[in-house]
Amino acid sequence: MPKAKYVYQDLLDRQIRVTNIVGYAIVAVFGVIFLVSKFIFSIEHPLINITAGFLVASLANLLLYRLHKKIFLTYQFIIIMTFMVILIMSWYSGGLRSPAIFMLTTVPVAAFSTSQKQGVAWSVTVFIAIIVTLLCDSMLPESIIAEQHQLRFSFILLLLVIGIIIMLSYLVNESAFSTHRKLDRDRKQLEDKSIRLENLTTLLNYSNDLMCIIEQDNLMINDLNPVFKLHLGYELSEVRGKHMVDFIKSEEATPDLEKDLKSLQDDQVYEFSCTMLSKSGAETIFHWVAIAKNGIIHASARMNIC
Template sequence: MEKTKLLEDRLNDRARLVLKVNYFTSICSLIFAAICIFALDITIVIPYVFLAFGILNLLNTVLYKFHNKLTLTYNIVSIMTLAGATTITLYSGGINSPFIFVLALIVVAGYITTKAYGAIYLNLNLLIILLIYSQSIADFSFVTNVVPEQSKNLFALLSVLFSVYLLGGVFGKNLLNAHHNLYKTKAELEGKIVEKETLLKEVHHRVKNNLQTVSSLLSMQARNTEDSVVKSLFKSSQNRVISMAMVHEMLYMREDISKIEYRSYVQDLAEYLIRSIKGTSSNITLDIDIPDVKLNIDTAIPLGLLINEAVTNALKYGIVDDRKGEIFIKLRKDENEGYLLNIGDNGHGFSETITYKNSKSLGLKLIHNLARQLRGSIMRDLTKKGTHYIVKFKEIQEQIPSVA
């Protein structure tokens, strides 16, 4: 919505500028026509070009109110200005006519409208100026200077005043206003972005706190039961909650609240799981090979939960008791702009015949469900000792809500 408003404001600024220039040039043209006839004694071609341009351009400006097509209005006035200015220039001295500067104003107006129109009218005006020059130096000239000798200086003065005022008083003034409005809008947008980022950080902080509260409740429930199976279930659920809370904590701590640096997250998560399941002094070695990869929250959380389940299963069922063991986690980008995760351990492993479909293990089912949530695939690597998974996935594109 903010972007749409910015585009609308820009279009409105351009429309106001074009209409203001149209009204100004139309009125000036009509006045110029009267001055040419009654004050400068110019009665051939020039005053009638001014008169025709003034009337037709007023009509063109009025018609804009009905069709509301700014480009059409601009192109009509540009073509009329081009034809009129070229004719007046030819009949008022050719390349030496002060009215030739009006041609430059068409180029300025073109670039205000669009870069493409500016380039078109720039090249067209350069060609016309060259043609005017060639006509001026030719042995045979099909037009003559119709401005009387005694009126040349006054005609030149009025032409220069018209060009300078249009360039500075109309184009310059309005462009400066548009420039200030643009930066004012930009400053307002930047302020809103900072405000939203601050609020979003606060949301991540509160979500993290709430998840930690849930983790504490699960821990209290686990302490209040003597059943080892139930206690283990509570502990597994607690670890899953902690793995999600860590994502929100890292987003809260970073300046970039859209993505997290994934290596440090996996390192912290794996170390926490080892402490949680094996204790502070264990024989577990971590081998984490993750480059400088940043993932958004929609990918980071399900992938974190998948890693949580795989590492938890390795620590509980693969590397039993206090035996030495190693956990491997490797993440790489593949050739299709996706990711390849290799995760496993050198523990006991389990039978090839056991799958998430015929197993009662919640962790095993979660691993496969989370791989599907990542819109990827998962398979076991049976060539290595222990349990190893190969997960292929792509980063889930964030759904950014529109800002009202």
């Protein structure tokens, strides 16, 4: 798998994991609110039915992800519906006086755990919602939370807010530490690869064999080692981009040789000997070993001293 694709998949897997954890945590939180409101505080209000509908829709949303596999849709539904339900809950439980308003602060935190753009967008949205709630204070309906239940209601919501913040902080920190460890591991691997590449480059440059990379379809030389200058006298720029047969003695640069090279299959090794022409006009016999891979021929040649 290509490196870029691997990194993308790794990030996507983390996003899926965080979204699922947050989604089920939200269902659990509002499930607690629903149970407490209905069975402990004995509240009978349309908001309770709205909360129940939200719970069912949220569970369906999380389960439907397994069918459509579009995590961004699942995430958007979770955060939008959660924001709306918290806003409605705050409206019917005292507006800015309601402890439910503090749950709105968890929305930008959750959004920032996905991306900076989402975090900024939801921070602005929450800020505007709070300002609008303040301006509409005189229009707020009477709180559905009875005065004798206000303390317990505030206590429960405070615990839920703390729990959500702790969970989100843990997920963000875990992701950050995981990313840091991965970057550190990749950095070390890159350093090792750089050292190996430097060693291979030194080996190629100081080898006594001609080495070159040739395009298989047209036999143009793409790259080569400095030994061409040592044995044949050519500057690298004089060879790069030229046809390979231009440097082979004309009597030996037969169509059969070109055909054989162009017809090589991947990983097929082909050996041949030919007389190479130096820049000075001198002729030297070299024995070539070529192997094809993905439309490229990797070839090396050793001077025939026999």
